[in-house]
Amino acid sequence: MLGASFGRRLAETSIKRGFATRKLTVRDALNSAMDDELEREPRVFLIGEEVAVYEGAYKVSKGLYKKYGAGRVWDTPITEHGFTGLAVGAAMMGCRPIVEFMTMNFALQAVDQIMNSAAKAKYMSGGDLKCPIVFRGLNGPAAAVAAQHSQCFAAMYANIPGLKVVSPYDSEDCRGLLKAAIRDPDPVMFLENELMYSVEFNVDESVMSKDFLLPLDKAKVQREGKDVTVVTFSRMVGLAVEAAEKLEKKGISVEVINLRSIKPLDRATIVKSVKKTHRLVTVEDGYPQHGVGAEICALAFESLFDELDAPVERVTAWDIPLPYARNLEHAALPQVEHIIKAIEKTL
Numbered sequence: 001m002l003g004a005s006f007g008r009r010l011a012e013t014s015i016k017r018g019f020a021t022r023k024l025t026v027r028d029a030l031n032s033a034m035d036d037e038l039e040r041e042p043r044v045f046l047i048g049e050e051v052a053v054y055e056g057a058y059k060v061s062k063g064l065y066k067k068y069g070a071g072r073v074w075d076t077p078i079t080e081h082g083f084t085g086l087a088v089g090a091a092m093m094g095c096r097p098i099v100e101f102m103t104m105n106f107a108l109q110a111v112d113q114i115m116n117s118a119a120k121a122k123y124m125s126g127g128d129l130k131c132p133i134v135f136r137g138l139n140g141p142a143a144a145v146a147a148q149h150s151q152c153f154a155a156m157y158a159n160i161p162g163l164k165v166v167s168p169y170d171s172e173d174c175r176g177l178l179k180a181a182i183r184d185p186d187p188v189m190f191l192e193n194e195l196m197y198s199v200e201f202n203v204d205e206s207v208m209s210k211d212f213l214l215p216l217d218k219a220k221v222q223r224e225g226k227d228v229t230v231v232t233f234s235r236m237v238g239l240a241v242e243a244a245e246k247l248e249k250k251g252i253s254v255e256v257i258n259l260r261s262i263k264p265l266d267r268a269t270i271v272k273s274v275k276k277t278h279r280l281v282t283v284e285d286g287y288p289q290h291g292v293g294a295e296i297c298a299l300a301f302e303s304l305f306d307e308l309d310a311p312v313e314r315v316t317a318w319d320i321p322l323p324y325a326r327n328l329e330h331a332a333l334p335q336v337e338h339i340i341k342a343i344e345k346t347l
Helices: 002-017 026-040 064-068 080-092 106-118 154-158 171-183 236-248 267-277 292-303 326-332 336-346
Strands: 021-025 044-048 073-075 096-101 134-138 164-166 188-192 200-204 220-223 228-232 254-258 261-263 280-283 313-315
Touching: 021 026, 021 171, 026 044, 026 064, 026 096, 026 171, 044 080, 064 073, 080 096, 080 106, 096 106, 096 171, 106 134, 134 171, 154 164, 154 188, 154 261, 154 292, 164 171, 171 188, 171 200, 220 236, 228 236, 228 267, 228 336, 236 254, 236 280, 236 336, 254 267, 267 280, 267 292, 280 292, 280 336, 292 313, 313 336
Parallel strands: 044 073, 044 096, 096 134, 134 188, 164 188, 228 254, 228 280, 280 313
Antiparallel strands: 021 200, 164 261, 220 254
16 A cells, blocks of 8 residues: 555656656566566566566566576576576676566575675686576565564675675666566666555656666665655665655655665765755665665765754664464564654654
């Protein structure tokens, strides 16, 4: 409902500006992005568990196997380490693989291939080996999938030199960033969110262009404001926007920054915003220690020390394995009221 509401507001804005819009779910944005790139570049292929005949565990690859065949869309055994290594080798030899993990939690089985092979190949070969590969799949908490399936890996992967880390929010993000990631010459971790797949947004028709790309190093000011800056990513962008709308009724103007890219981090956009608002809140559904918010706090200390009128506030998940029970899961994760409380504390 949150995504749909936000999509309607996008539509109203676009209509006022005279732009044509259409409805697009996050799932269809990802699907159409892969379709475009499979058609455009014969070296692109999709590989993973159940991505072909079954059309993906979450139907993100729906129709691609029928259209492109077994040579371009590959079903694999349940062996993340094996098919990831195969794809990394193919990328080094000139292909452009898209590796789908049913969840990024399962990518831990392949973490050696991701971190020690893909991320470091260019450096350790003196630039002779390149690895244009996209690792994509679910990241962060979903709904009642418990401790081993609910972790956010944004901070972990951002700690690895050689990897780019992207975490989209809406349909525009997913389509433009995934297409750019597939065309990028370096390995990209593309962190999606299961709860967003069916959320529908209104997008400008230009988003559906086969050449629509978004830069992998640029954040988006999702909502403009003047009293406090909220920096967040993925599904939490929607919660931050909802918190901002509730606070607007109290006369508080909140600027929401959708990071889009975790690494490289768009420091300039954050700095520019905080120099305007002089207050900063970070929001993520990952853990607090060594998290994305912690990195932004370091940025604030290094570049914004004299600009802040209040300490930086962080909103995160609790530092515990995520419970399975829905009521405990809800209590352990950031909610709109937590964001509102953090914003009000800075004021």
